[in-house]
Amino acid sequence: xxxLFIILSCQLxxxxxxxxYGQFIPGLRLGHTANTVGNxxxxxxxxxxxxxxxxxxxxxLNKETDTWEEIKSQGIKLPFKVEHTANIGGINQDIIFIMxxxxxxxxxxxxFDTKTNIVSIPIIQGKVPTSRAFMxxxxxEGKIYVFSGQNSDDIYFNSFDILDTINLRWExxxxxxxxxxxxxxxxxxxxxxxxxxxxxxxxxxxxxxNDIYQYDIxxxxxxxxxxxxxxxxxxxxxxxxxxxLVEDKICIYGGIYSxxxxxxxxxTTTLVxxxxxxxxxxxxxxxxxxYHTATMKDNYNMFIAFGNDTDVRVLNNNFYMFxxxxxxxxxxxxxxxxxxKDPDTPMAPSPTSPMVESHKPFIISxxxxxxxxxxxxIVIISVIVYRRTKRNRNFENRNLPETxxxxxxxTNFSQxxxxxxxxxxxxxxxxSSQLREQSNHEIIPQYAQQLRESPYHEFIPQYAQQSxxxxxxxxxxxxxxxxxxxxxxxxxNLGSERPPYY
Numbered sequence: 001x002x003x004l005f006i007i008l009s010c011q012l013x014x015x016x017x018x019x020x021y022g023q024f025i026p027g028l029r030l031g032h033t034a035n036t037v038g039n040x041x042x043x044x045x046x047x048x049x050x051x052x053x054x055x056x057x058x059x060x061l062n063k064e065t066d067t068w069e070e071i072k073s074q075g076i077k078l079p080f081k082v083e084h085t086a087n088i089g090g091i092n093q094d095i096i097f098i099m100x101x102x103x104x105x106x107x108x109x110x111x112f113d114t115k116t117n118i119v120s121i122p123i124i125q126g127k128v129p130t131s132r133a134f135m136x137x138x139x140x141e142g143k144i145y146v147f148s149g150q151n152s153d154d155i156y157f158n159s160f161d162i163l164d165t166i167n168l169r170w171e172x173x174x175x176x177x178x179x180x181x182x183x184x185x186x187x188x189x190x191x192x193x194x195x196x197x198x199x200x201x202x203x204x205x206x207x208x209x210n211d212i213y214q215y216d217i218x219x220x221x222x223x224x225x226x227x228x229x230x231x232x233x234x235x236x237x238x239x240x241x242x243x244x245l246v247e248d249k250i251c252i253y254g255g256i257y258s259x260x261x262x263x264x265x266x267x268t269t270t271l272v273x274x275x276x277x278x279x280x281x282x283x284x285x286x287x288x289x290x291y292h293t294a295t296m297k298d299n300y301n302m303f304i305a306f307g308n309d310t311d312v313r314v315l316n317n318n319f320y321m322f323x324x325x326x327x328x329x330x331x332x333x334x335x336x337x338x339x340x341k342d343p344d345t346p347m348a349p350s351p352t353s354p355m356v357e358s359h360k361p362f363i364i365s366x367x368x369x370x371x372x373x374x375x376x377x378i379v380i381i382s383v384i385v386y387r388r389t390k391r392n393r394n395f396e397n398r399n400l401p402e403t404x405x406x407x408x409x410x411t412n413f414s415q416x417x418x419x420x421x422x423x424x425x426x427x428x429x430x431x432s433s434q435l436r437e438q439s440n441h442e443i444i445p446q447y448a449q450q451l452r453e454s455p456y457h458e459f460i461p462q463y464a465q466q467s468x469x470x471x472x473x474x475x476x477x478x479x480x481x482x483x484x485x486x487x488x489x490x491x492x493n494l495g496s497e498r499p500p501y502y
Contacts, residue, residue: 024070025334026059028315030308033086034293035096037114039063041295042096044112045081046306049315056081058112058119063297068334075118079105083133083291087144089165097122097144097165102133102152109163126170129161134183138194140217142166145173145194147215148181156181156202177222179213184239188250190268192217195250197266199239206237206257209264212271227266229273236260242294244302246324251276251302253322254289256310262286263322278322278329286329289316300325 032046040060047054056078058071084101088094098110108131111122135149135157144163150156158181160173185199185207196213200206212225227234238255245251250266261275263286278286292307304320319332 024059024068026057026068026070026306028317029306030291030315031082031084031102032293032306033084033098034295034305035086035088036295037088037094037096040114041297041303042112042114043293043305044086044096044098045078045084045101047082054080054082058117071117073112073117073119075120076110078110078112078119079103079107085135085137085146085149087137087139089139089142089144089163091142091166093139093142095165097163099137099144099146099163100131100133100135100149104152105131122168124163124168124170127172128170129159130157132157136185136187136196138187138189139165140189140192140194143171145187145215145217147173147187147196148179148183148185148199150181150183156183173215174220174222177224178215179207179211179222179224182207184241184256186241186243186252188243188245190245190248190250195266195268197243197250197252198237198241198255200257206239208234208237209273210234212266225271227271227273229275231275234273235264235275240290242292242304244294244296246296246300246302251294251322251324253294253302253304254292254307254310256290259288262288276324276327278327280329280331283331287311287316287318287320292316297321 026043027048029046029048033044035042035044040062042058042060044058045056048057058073058078060069060071061067062069078098079101080103081098081101082103084098086096086098089097094114096112096114098112099108107121108128109122109124110119112119129146130151132149132151135146137144137146139145142165144165146161146163148157148159158175158178160175160178162171162173163169164171179196180201182199182201186197188195188197194215194217196215198207198209210227212227214223214225215221216223229235235252236257236259238252238257238259241252241255241259243250243252246265248268250268251263252266253263263276263278265274265276266272267274288310289304289307290310293305295303295305297303300323302322302324304322307316308314309316319334319336320329321332322329
């Protein structure tokens with residue numbers, strides 16, 4: 001009941017915010033993806049703990065109007081996706097291709113058309129790769145490069161798959177001199193070279209940030225480079241972090257395991273790490289997030305969304321903007337997102353119509369009242385169900401059988417016991433008071449004891465209730481060594497249960 005009330009409260013909170021602030025309010029999540037198409041940042045999937053049944057939501061942040069918009073996608077329903085990868089493709093670079101994920105699915109690939117809001121399963125030629133999660137991908141000239149990853153059984157994949165989103169064909173990339181299989185790493189495109197940073201290996205060790213693997217797309221070759229830190233060290237190893245390109249530097253943020261620095265930047269020309277010093281007078285400590293997303297809102301501002309806060313081990317309910325021009329960072333609520341383009345400029349209030357503004361007290365009061373009424377209804381229904389169940393039990397106890405026979409078994413067993421019959425004995429009469437005073441072993445007929453000692457003891461039925469209450473109809477003995485029937489696997493309903501990898 002408590003769980004039901006929490007879910008109801010979360011849904012009510014989101015509904016109230018939608019009316020009060022006039023826009024869709026996304027719930028907390030982790031393991032999602034974020035891709036920029038035009039002036040919109042599209043968020044897909046992730047584990048949303050406000051949902052009683054996990055589903056894959058698609059919504060976007062409009063960078064021009066500063067609003068969240070939920071998408072009611074057309075076509076097929078996108079299955080639950082978490083720790084998948086998604087990237088841009090198509091002739092016009094306006095289709096998001098969604099691959100893999102932690103939860104098993106019969107289809108590896110889905111596509112979401114940002115023009116029509118239609119989700120579909122594309123028909124791709126070539127050998128289809130194995131579905132997996134915690135992989136990384138980049139997009140270059142209509143091709144998506146997907147490297148390594150793992151599945152829910154902790155199986156790591158040494159594969160380099162290339163999806164041609166224009167000709168709709170799978171290709172196999174070269175693995176000569178490629179890095180060892182890994183997961184929870186990042187891949188960042190710099191010109192026509194992909195930089196692979198961090199992650200976790202099969203043996204459970206996290207990869208040193210000193211090892212920078214590069215894949216040259218033009219030459220189809222792998223190479224290993226060694227990085228250094230300006231102060232003589234490198235950032236701590238990590239996985240589940242994010243990486244974006246800021247001019248000619250790769251900025252990594254957050255991660256799990258033992259990151260010594262929450263944020264660090266790699267110069268792609270000199271391969272030297274630096275630790276940028278960001279200022280925020282109100283919050284001097286940077287939050288360390290994992291399984292979040294980082295996207296560039298413009299040339300100098302990195303937008304951090306959702307994820308899990310490893311410092312306090314709770315879901316992150318704020319958004320963060322890092323200004324690489326002035327080296328300041330700020331915290332935003334859901335309605336303040338994308339409001340600050342210059343830290344010296346005061347933050348503009350969220351757009352709210354005068355009608356909504358004038359009705360805020362009424363809406364809030366109504367919402368609180370509905371919440372109280374909902375809780376009261378749950379309590380009343382629970383009490384009614386409890387009393388009805390208790391009354392039914394009392395009624396069953398008063399209606400005990402007046403006649404009990406010594407032979408509660410059929411006189412002829414199934415074909416498995418051909419030739420074994422039993423002659424009924426005489427019937428004995430009991431009244432209800434005598435039955436209540438009798439112990440269980442006095443009521444059980446002697447026939448059962450004889451059957452236990454016979455070669456047919458394995459056919460003895462199990463008593464569902466060894467008490468003074470007996471069924472009016474005799475028990476039907478069941479053959480205990482029936483072949484086991486294995487049901488086909490079903491999709492797991494996670495509910496509020498967290499996935500095992502968090």
